[in-house]
Amino acid sequence: MNLISTQEFGLNNKSSIHLEIEKKERFKAFYEAEILPFLKDLEVERKRSLPLYFFRGIYGFALALFIIPTVFNTFIDLVLDMGGFFGGNFSDSFGNTFLLIFRILFSSVFVFILLVFIYIFSAKSLDFLSRYYKLKFTKSQKLLYSILLGAAFLIIIRLINLTPYSFNLYRISAGFESGDNSVFWHTFKWFFIIIGSAIILAPLMILIQSREDKFVKKFKNGVVKKIVLFTDPKLNYLPDKVIPKSEFMDSKIPLGNPDSKYLGGDFVSGKRGDVEFRFSQINAKARSQSSKSNDEVNVFQGIMFICRFNKPFTKEHFVLPDVAAAALGVTGESLQKLNPCRPPLVRLENIEFEKEFAVYSQDEIECRYILSLSFMERIIALRKKSSLPFSMSFVNSNLYLAVSYDRDVFRPPVFFSQINFDRILEMYEDILFYTGIVDDLNLNLKIWGD
DSSP states (O other): OHHHHHHHHHHHHHHHHHHHHHHHHHHHHHIIIIIHHHHHHHHHHHHHHHHHHHHHHHHHHHHHHHHHHHHHHHHHHHHHHTGGGGTSOSOSHHHHHHHHHHHHHHHHHHHHHHHHHHHHHHHHHHHHHHHHTTOOOOHHHHHHHHHHHHHHHHHHHHHHHHSHHHHHHHHHHHTOSSOOOOHHHHHHHHHHHHHHHHHHHHHHHHHHHHHHHHHHHHHIIIIIHHHHHHHOTTOEEETTOOOOHHHHHHTOOSSSOOOSEEEEEEEEEEEETTEEEEEEEEEEEEEOSOTTOOOEEEEEEEEEEEEEOSSOOOSOEEEEEOHHHHHHTHHHHHHHHTOTTSSOEEOOSOHHHHHHEEEEESOHHHHHHHSOHHHHHHHHHHHHHOSSOEEEEEETTEEEEEEEOSSOTTOOOTTSOSOOHHHHHHHHHHHHHHHTHHHHTTTTSOOSOO
C-alpha cells in the first residue's frame, strides 16, 4: 500500500514538473510573439529619457552628500562662534571643557544617525541590484556587502567634507576673496542654495516625473494587462484602481488606520467557478502617534486578495506568520499568547502548520471547523508555493490574504533594460499565484461540515 502510494506520488510529481515546463514554454512563446515587440519599442523610449532619470538621481544624491556633512560642520562652527551667548568667551579651561563635551556628544549622536542612514541606504541599494540582476546572497554576505557599500558612501562623504568646496561655497558664490563670516550668512547659506536650486529645477523635475508616469502607464497597459489576459481571458485588469479602503480595513490584518495615505493600483478581478475574487496592490500609511512628529508610519505595502469563503462562520479568525516563535522559540510562543491586539491564541494539531503560522480566534471550536486538517495542508502547500510569507483572516464570511512587498510588483525599472524575460516571467508567476488561490485552497467546494 505504501509502495503504491509512493509510486503514485512520484508520477504525480513528474506530471507536475512537466506541467510547469509546458506552462513556461507556452508563456515564452506568448512573450516572444506579443510582448517582446512592444518592449523593444518601449526600450527605445526609455533610453531617450534615461539621461533625465540619471540627472534626477544624481541631483538628489549630490544634495545628500553635500548637505549632510556641511550642515553638521556649519552648526558646530556656529556654536563655536557664538560662545559669547554663554556669558563669556571659551578661552578658559571650563569653556574649553564644556565645548569639548558638547561637541563629542553632538558628534556621536550625529555620526550614529548618519551610520544608520547609510547602512539602510546601502542595504536598499543592494536589494535593488540583487533583484534586477537576479543575484542571491546569504544573510552573512548581504550584511558584509551592505557594510562595505556603506563604508564606500561614508568615504565619499568624508572626502567631500574635507574639500574647500563644502566649507567655502558661500565665499565663491558671493564673490568674496575672503569670506564674510556673519552669523546670518554662515547659518543660512545652504538654505539659499537649496531653495534656489529647487526653484530653478522644479519645472524640470515635474517634467521628468510626468514622463516617468506616462512610461509606467504604457508598460502596465501594454505588458501587465496582456499577461493578465493570457492567464485568463475572463479576468479584468484596471491599473489605476485599488481595493476600497473600507474592504482593506474589514480584513483587520493590518493594525492601524491608514489616515495619512491610501494608494494602490493593479486591480484584478475574476471568477473561478462560483467564487468571485479580487486583488490589488496597496500602499497604506498612518500618521505617527507621537504628538511631536508629523511623520508617516507604514501600515501595509503589498498585495491583498479577497474572496468569499466556502464555509459559514460568525466569528473572526486570523492566520499570521509565526515570526515570534521562529525567532525566539519558547519565549516567542509566550509572547504570542500575550498579544493584546489579537483574539486568544489557538493551538492546532498540525505541527508543520504550527511552525509556519500563529492562529488567533474569537471561537476555538469554529476555528477548528474552518481550519480542518485538509485545509491546513492546502495552506501549507500554498505557503511553499509563495516566495514570501502571507497573512490570512476570516472576517464577515470573507477570506482575506495579504502579502507584504518592499516594492511595486508590476512597476518597470527605468534604470534597467525592459527586455528581460525572467522579470516578465516573475510577474506572470505572481499573477498565477493570486488567480490560483481559489483552486489551490479548493474554495469552489461548498462545505457545511468537514
